[in-house]
Amino acid sequence: QQKVQQSPESLIVPEGGMASLNCTFSDRNSQYFWWYRQHSGEGPKALMSIFSNGDKKEGRFTAHLNKASLYVSLHIKDSQPSDSALYFCASPRAGGADRLTFGKGTQLIIQP
Amino acid sequence: GGIITQTPKFLIGQEGQKLTLKCQQNFNHDTMYWYRQDSGKGLRLIYYSITENDLQKGDLSEGYDASREKKSSFSLTVTSAQKNEMAVFLCASSIWGGVYFGPGTRLTVL
Numbered sequence: 001q002q003k004v005q006q007s008p009e010s011l012i013v014p015e016g017g018m019a020s021l022n023c024t025f026s027d028r029n030s031q032y033f034w035w036y037r038q039h040s041g042e043g044p045k046a047l048m049s050i051f052s053n054g055d056k057k058e059g060r061f062t063a064h065l066n067k068a069s070l071y072v073s074l075h076i077k078d079s080q081p082s083d084s085a086l087y088f089c090a091s092p093r094a095g096g097a098d099r100l101t102f103g104k105g106t107q108l109i110i111q112p
Numbered sequence: 113g114g115i116i117t118q119t120p121k122f123l124i125g126q127e128g129q130k131l132t133l134k135c136q137q138n139f140n141h142d143t144m145y146w147y148r149q150d151s152g153k154g155l156r157l158i159y160y161s162i163t164e165n166d167l168q169k170g171d172l173s174e175g176y177d178a179s180r181e182k183k184s185s186f187s188l189t190v191t192s193a194q195k196n197e198m199a200v201f202l203c204a205s206s207i208w209g210g211v212y213f214g215p216g217t218r219l220t221v222l
Binding site for chain 2: 009034041042043044045046088090099100102103104105
């Protein structure tokens with residue numbers, strides 16, 4: 001069964017700084033990964049997905065995937081107070097493209 | 113765009129009580145899910161349904177029942193609330209490549 005581990009559990013970054021979130025997974029057959037963001041009092045919302053090894057950039061957000069190392073990361077450039085949230089990485093479990101296994105999350109706090 | 117609505121937003125129950133949470137989606141998605149979120153434990157899958165009247169158990173189905181009588185709605189029943197239980201229950205729906213979550217129902221058991 002797919003296991004997803006996230007680090008760190010919490011992270012404090014000054015406004016304008018770079019936030020880096022990490023995720024490792026156990027299933028070598030995993031094809032793609034999602035990053036979700038959850039603001040307090042809301043449900044998680046998909047930020048971005050990544051399928052191929054290497055980097056994928058969307059605005060201030062860059063996801064990096066290394067399937068051989070079973071590793072995916074998310075980097076947030078020029079962090080804003082509105083980026084303060086709980087971030088999850090997720091990957092499909094075997095047999096279900098949309099049945100995701102989630103990590104426990106990284107709590108990101110951007111300090112003004 | 114679509115929306116997922118969960119009712120109620122807050123639910124306070126008594127130990128041993130049977131409690132029902134409701135979810136509606138207007139995305140016209142086939143698959144719907146119930147996840148439980150506890151602090152420090154991420155999201156855990158309780159039940160999912162790939163079509164109307166279908167039910168599949170997730171990792172945490174013991175102590176819960178679910179019902180999918182219409183494509184647009186999926187309900188979850190806590191069969192016997194546990195004392196001091198506190199969690200957020202998240203409903204979601206999906207089409208290949210994207211899972212969309214509702215805002216959650218926050219459960220407190222006294």
